[in-house]
Amino acid sequence: MWMPIDQPFHFRPGQSPLLVSMPHCGTALLPGMDARLTDAAKALPDTDWHLPALYDFLAEMDVSVIQAHYSRYVVDLNRPGDDKPLYTSKTTGLFPDILFSGAPVFIDGGFDEATKARIKAEIWQPYHQKISETLAQIRDRHGYAILFDAHSIAAQVPMLFDGTLPDFNFGNNNGPACDATMLENLAELVQHSPYTHVCNGRFKGGYITRHYGQPSAQIHAVQLELSQATYLVDASQTHHSQSDASDAQPEQTIYRLDPAKQQRVGPLLQQLIQSLLAHGHPTDEVR
Template sequence: MTPWLFHEGSTPLLISMPHAGTSLTPEVEAGLTDRARLLPDTDWHIPALYAFASAMGASILQANYSRFVVDLNRPADDTPLYQSATTGLFPDTLFDGEPVFRPGQEPDKAHRAWCLEQVWQSYHQQLADTLAAIKARFGYALLFDAHSIASVIPRLFDGRLPDLNIGTNHGASCAPAVSEALRACCEAQSAYTWVINGRFKGGHITRAYGDPANHIHAVQLELAQCNYMDETPPFAWQEERAAALQQVLKSLLETLVTSARAVEESHAR
């Protein structure tokens, strides 16, 4: 099993999908609880949801392994990203607090070291190499980190999550003009609720690679899953809801591309 799938595009935009994978190593699969075997914390159907993006010229990097193998959006040293409840590099609890593994059945340190080297490092090397190649070609690069999550998880946030949760690491991962353009794009529609730098401000990928001073603009989008799928097993895709959401996602991606291009062109003058 290769750790990731990659499609090379023709524009400065790279879409990263670190939590879309569902494959498990034998060592991880053997220890999962019955509930965890359903892979409830997966970013279900994200590749299908963004299938239109390849026609826009985006490069796409998609993880193959489940986050229960190793979480690609956490730092390698497992430093917590949020002060509130969260999950780590090697998750031992589900988002709702239930255990991922049966008692004493967690993968051992040797296997987790293998996952870190062969899965985590591999994904991040491809991510870094792709951004470097895009920047060498265009003079700048755009990273859109695509995520989704159940709309109600009391352990992680109060009430129902907004539909569109944009994270820019408090404005540090992209130019201010890019963030403002995304805000205007959200304000121009009324079908979906939204927030910028709310509960989800961007995970490790957004924080580590977003560097607008170095001409790399990164944005994370966390979607409430109820807008395109069923949030209970078997987590079925809902075509009508997904099609409506895709129109807004396309507008957001187009806004990211055009606003970043304007920023970079102004710098070049």
């Protein structure tokens, strides 16, 4: 049994109408958990690496931010509590037992039911309670609230999609999660950039986008799944493989931030956030 959890997430409040959620950037594990992970899983390969650094401009924009403390291998905060599948294609669940590569996460099969129940109560539930409370407070203050769910993923993940992912992957659950013009404005910004994009492609928005996006209640939600090729050092430039990384801190090996790439993609990310802040009071009518 692990020690009491006193920090299930990190939160910074702001006064703007926007809340940014980063549910997959956490890297903390439960005590003793590392010894139970496979060598491939110890590198935490499916983490949304360096998102707080990519979005470091949010504080100056007075945007509220909530980000995961624990790894998605402890619990996936972007899955429903009942663990019902979000996609008909192959994916991972609330308590992932496989990596995106298809390899196992655990040596011994994962958590027992009692541990899962405690994780849900002490990590998953507090994260979602904070989102709900914050969105309600924002709506009370501004008359509406916007949730931007920030993610990133490797450009090539054969288990999840064919070929190479576009650079910017926006999702609003095929329409109902946010005002239509909100998504159109985001896509237009990327369209006038060197980057590729798609709306409601393979990633249409996970549980957070689908659950909280309720335009009729003046809460709008949109997800961005950003290709890690836009900001990580290319694999060919590193001297480590995932197996080599098992004895080192993952972020210091194969998942390194590329400063030159960050300088290129960072201003566009800031423009996306500015677009949301400038959207004004969205209509409750989703076209």
